[in-house]
Amino acid sequence: MILYERRLGETDRYLRLAEIGYTRKGSNFGKAIVQRECVVTGGAGASQVSYKGKSYWVCCSGCRDLFNEDPEAVLAEYRARKAAEKKKN
Numbered sequence: 001m002i003l004y005e006r007r008l009g010e011t012d013r014y015l016r017l018a019e020i021g022y023t024r025k026g027s028n029f030g031k032a033i034v035q036r037e038c039v040v041t042g043g044a045g046a047s048q049v050s051y052k053g054k055s056y057w058v059c060c061s062g063c064r065d066l067f068n069e070d071p072e073a074v075l076a077e078y079r080a081r082k083a084a085e086k087k088k089n
Contacts, residue, residue: 002020002021003018004017005017038058038063039056039074040078041063
């Protein structure tokens, strides 16, 4: 986790400007109990999107927007990722 903060004047207080979380590629951090998987990132799905009568999960508004822009490409990448995971195991 990376935090970008700015000190508030001469005080001991800070204002958070941004917070960035990431995991190392191949890490299972945050995926242990994922029941609804984001089709974009593979993380925990928080909201549903629909395409051709089928529902999928995404984790954030950025993933939702990416899915809505080109659902075919997102789903193709998701299927390829799942096939590679299955092949790896």
